[in-house]
Amino acid sequence: MLRFLLRRLGLALVSLWLLSVLVFTGTNLLPGNVGRRILGPFATQESVDLLNARLGTDRPLLTQYFDYIGGVLTGDLGTSVSFARPVTELLGTALANSTKLALLAFVIVVPLSILGGVIAALKRGTLVDRSITVFGLSATVIPEFVSGIVVIVVFAITLGWLPGGAQAPAGSGLFQQIRYLILPAIPLVLVLFGYIARITRAGMIDALDADYTRTAILKGLPRRTVIRRHVMRNALLPTIAVVATQVGYLFGGLVVVEVLFNYQGVGRLIFDAAQKADFPLLAGGVLVIGVIFQVATLVADTMYGVLNPRVRLGAES
Amino acid sequence: MTIASVTRTQRRNQLLRSATFWVGGTITLTWIVFAIFGDFITQYEPAGSPTDILNRLAPPSSEHLMGTDSLGRDVLSRLLAGARQVLIIAPLATLIGTMAGTALGLVTGYFGGWIDEVTSRILDAFLSIPLIITAMLVLAAVGPTTVGVILVIGLVFTPIIARTVRASTLSEARLDYVTAAKLRGEGPLHIMFIEILPNVMGPIIVEFTVRLGYAIFTTLALSFLGFGGDPSVPDWGQSISDHYVFLSGDIWWPTLFPALAIASLVVGVNLLADAIAQVFET
Numbered sequence: 001m002l003r004f005l006l007r008r009l010g011l012a013l014v015s016l017w018l019l020s021v022l023v024f025t026g027t028n029l030l031p032g033n034v035g036r037r038i039l040g041p042f043a044t045q046e047s048v049d050l051l052n053a054r055l056g057t058d059r060p061l062l063t064q065y066f067d068y069i070g071g072v073l074t075g076d077l078g079t080s081v082s083f084a085r086p087v088t089e090l091l092g093t094a095l096a097n098s099t100k101l102a103l104l105a106f107v108i109v110v111p112l113s114i115l116g117g118v119i120a121a122l123k124r125g126t127l128v129d130r131s132i133t134v135f136g137l138s139a140t141v142i143p144e145f146v147s148g149i150v151v152i153v154v155f156a157i158t159l160g161w162l163p164g165g166a167q168a169p170a171g172s173g174l175f176q177q178i179r180y181l182i183l184p185a186i187p188l189v190l191v192l193f194g195y196i197a198r199i200t201r202a203g204m205i206d207a208l209d210a211d212y213t214r215t216a217i218l219k220g221l222p223r224r225t226v227i228r229r230h231v232m233r234n235a236l237l238p239t240i241a242v243v244a245t246q247v248g249y250l251f252g253g254l255v256v257v258e259v260l261f262n263y264q265g266v267g268r269l270i271f272d273a274a275q276k277a278d279f280p281l282l283a284g285g286v287l288v289i290g291v292i293f294q295v296a297t298l299v300a301d302t303m304y305g306v307l308n309p310r311v312r313l314g315a316e317s
Numbered sequence: 318m319t320i321a322s323v324t325r326t327q328r329r330n331q332l333l334r335s336a337t338f339w340v341g342g343t344i345t346l347t348w349i350v351f352a353i354f355g356d357f358i359t360q361y362e363p364a365g366s367p368t369d370i371l372n373r374l375a376p377p378s379s380e381h382l383m384g385t386d387s388l389g390r391d392v393l394s395r396l397l398a399g400a401r402q403v404l405i406i407a408p409l410a411t412l413i414g415t416m417a418g419t420a421l422g423l424v425t426g427y428f429g430g431w432i433d434e435v436t437s438r439i440l441d442a443f444l445s446i447p448l449i450i451t452a453m454l455v456l457a458a459v460g461p462t463t464v465g466v467i468l469v470i471g472l473v474f475t476p477i478i479a480r481t482v483r484a485s486t487l488s489e490a491r492l493d494y495v496t497a498a499k500l501r502g503e504g505p506l507h508i509m510f511i512e513i514l515p516n517v518m519g520p521i522i523v524e525f526t527v528r529l530g531y532a533i534f535t536t537l538a539l540s541f542l543g544f545g546g547d548p549s550v551p552d553w554g555q556s557i558s559d560h561y562v563f564l565s566g567d568i569w570w571p572t573l574f575p576a577l578a579i580a581s582l583v584v585g586v587n588l589l590a591d592a593i594a595q596v597f598e599t
Contacts, residue, residue: 252447
């Protein structure tokens with residue numbers, strides 16, 4: 001178990017290092033040098049050169065990379081070009097906001113989608129199953145800005161139940177903040193619902209068809225006991241791993257949702273950075289999302305190990 | 318059951334019996350027809366004309382079936398032209414990603430060893446960032462153009478498809494027909510592309526249709542965010558981002574119609590993909 005985790009941690013660190021190389025190359029090697037991208041096609045060559053000198057983007061790439069990675073390792077992600085503030089400071093505030101929104105979406109979607117998947121599997125082949133599956137598939141594939149607009153029109157404009165923006169006034173209490181975040185969370189919930197429900201349903205069906213389930217039924221155990229103790233326990237394990245991998249997707253969804261609902265999170269920050277060609281901020285944002293993704297998968301693997309006696313008790317597979 | 322044990326006819330019959338296939342196929346085909354013959358359906362120029370501005374934000378009428386937008390352009394004409402835009406970008410991007418991913422997957426799966434190890438690590442790093450953010454990063458660096466959007470989506474799909482093809486190739490490479498080809502003295506290129514490729518087509522077709530759905534999703538999200546390429550080309554995502562601020566003033570037509578178009582196209586394509594995946598996976 002420990003060896004498995006150490007290996008996973010090592011791989012995660014290698015992936016993050018490679019990601020830093022990819023991000024650095026992506027923002028530096030692609031055609032159009034940094035100063036030109038920031039100032040646009042009409043700026044004079046002199047001012048472009050001046051900006052490049054000020055940003056240090058006129059030095060050899062390898063020097064720049066070592067400078068950059070040294071900064072990353074000491075917790076310094078550079079200074080944002082467009083906000084003229086340290087990248088870490090900007091990302092910190094934004095990350096807190098995004099976490100609130102993501103957490104709310106997860107709290108809503110995880111029980112809902114697992115319930116949906118379990119019901120669909122238990123009613124396999126019926127109209128209920130088909131409805132959940134087709135609804136889930138459609139909800140997953142409709143872009144967040146489309147479903148987001150629908151909820152704004154229905155709940156904020158027509159019914160007037162909830163605010164159409166996500167940013168609660170400064171100093172609002174927890175409940176007030178949640179009230180503002182419900183509408184932005186819905187598009188994220190919809191996209192995740194179909195996916196998690198689908199995996200849950202598949203896991204449930206595998207477990208329902210397994211020999212140990214038939215044995216349990218033939219032993220005369222009540223259906224409820226069989227489902228709770230034999231089917232669900234085995235079926236929900238893969239679901240946990242899947243939920244964690246969706247943390248990565250979630251940040252992609254956050255970009256669109258935070259822009260649509262005008263919410264100051266990481267997604268919005270990355271969007272602003274990309275629009276203004278603010279490469280230090282962009283690179284920092286991407287790196288932070290990479291770290292979150294790696295941590296989430298690591299946590300999922302650990303949880304999977306802890307919950308699964310076959311891994312926990314050290315059976316080598 | 319393995320893919321090889323189901324014949325092509327069985328698979329086709331199963332597909333033709335599936336309701337999902339017919340519904341998804343009909344919706345998708347309708348949009349393809351609209352995209353091709355859009356110009357014959359409406360008499361207005363999608364890009365608009367100089368006098369349009371006098372008739373801005375007109376509600377749907379017999380003149381303009383879906384009303385006009387904030388610059389007075391006919392919403393229906395722009396909707397049909399937008400279908401052309403997304404139906405060119407998404408399939409091309411998916412095709413590029415599928416071809417590059419297939420080649421990469423065959424090479425890494427067949428040779429294994431350090432080539433496989435190194436590429437796997439790089440691909441893992443790549444995949445820990447959501448598609449839309451990678452796309453924005455690259456487009457911010459090269460500048461948003463239609464060709465850029467196609468290439469970046471293709472680029473991001475490459476590792477995802479490579480991973481599937483690699484897994485299938487790994488199990489194929491152990492089979493007798495590959496050993497036989499090696500003993501015959503065939504070179505690696507012949508074995509990968511002539512011997513193994515036809516046997517891993519099933520997963521590749523499934524990947525292609527599933528990715529096509531994602532490509533449409535991503536193309537539209539990018540254009541909503543203003544990274545969709547040439548802003549003068551009519552585009553559903555852009556129409557929505559330009560007009561959703563008018564919703565609170567009860568001007569719903571320039572936003573609602575593109576939104577419905579997007580919803581129907583993505584659901585159609587994904588139902589089709591789902592039906593195809595089901596046929597190959599049973």
